[in-house]
Amino acid sequence: MSQRYLSGVQPSGELHLGNYIGAMRHHIEAQDDAYYFIADYHALTSLGDAEALRQNVRHVAAAYLALGLDPARATFFRQSDVPEVCELTWLLSNVAAMGLLERAHSYKDKIAKGLQPKVGLFTYPILMAADILAYDSDVVPVGKDQAQHLEITRDLAIAFNALYGETFKLPRIVLGTPELVPGIDGEKMSKSYNNTLPIFTRGKALKSLVMSIKTDSKGLDEPKDPDTCTVYKLYTFVASPAEQAEMAAAYRAGGYGYGHAKLALLKKLEETFGPAYERYDALLARPDDLEDRLRVGATRARAEAQIVLGRARRACGLD
DSSP, X not given: OOOOEEEEXXXXXXXXXXXXXIIIHHHHHTXXXXXXXXXXXXHTTTOOOHHHHHHHHHHHHHHHHHXXXXXXXXXXXXXXXXXHHHHHHHHHHTTOOHHHHHTOHHHHHHXXXXXXXXXXXXXXXXXXXXXXXXXXXXXXXXXXXXXXXXXXXXXXXXXXXXXXXXXXXXXXEEEOOOOOOBOTTSSBOOGGGTOOOBTTOOHHHHXXXXXXXXXXXXXXXXXXXXXXXXXXXXXXXXXXXXXXHHHHHHHHHSSOOHHHHHHHHHHHHHHHHHHHHHHHHHHHXXXXXXXXXXXXXXXXXXXXXXXXXXXXHHHHTOO
């Protein structure tokens, strides 16, 4: 019996190598009977530019499709095209304890950084719970930083079921093994640090980013430690085991400079993502076709969400 996977991606900017290694490649590998959505409702908690949000959604959709996500196998859609999750959010909010939401790390962390608290940020975990429960999801793969939101989802489902009878399926949390992908400065790759290698940047712009990767000052002839080098670490994400071993040996032997390593990394990035460049450009050039693909996914997603919402409405007495 197949299990339904669900995951969402925020349209917060250009997708980069860290996004691909941490989530996208896994989504594409495990796409049968999976539900993947572009979380534009969630993006409203941090993005206040309407045109930027529209553009980000298009870029995320084009990136996934260009890299191999098949809408015939996976249900791929825009979150806001399924309004049922908003009604479900309201139903769940009536069993959500204030203390549960106040303990949410995402809320506490952002308040600690001085952000003005907004209701949307506070109730973010309820909307996430609605996203998960709306499709009878079996498995939700998350990183350690998102595990608490899944626990809140289960808490809300249990509370609702206890009050109104068995309504929601309890999803299973699967913690992925986090891959720390360094940015060009050696810190964690993140758009907020402006240190990313965007997947669809190419040509001179990509070469400029790769050649700017921070390294130590060892000269060409000196032996180098691949395990402490950002260039080598990035290379391991796109090179075969044999290619990795070859570069590591060259590092340790000496006579191999960081410039050589950076050019090898550039070549592997272009080999990995180059075949998708043309597809990506073609998708962005036909925004109506892109919208049609998202709407097809949304139609399937709404059909499932309406079944779950119907159960919840009847349980509450709203039928």
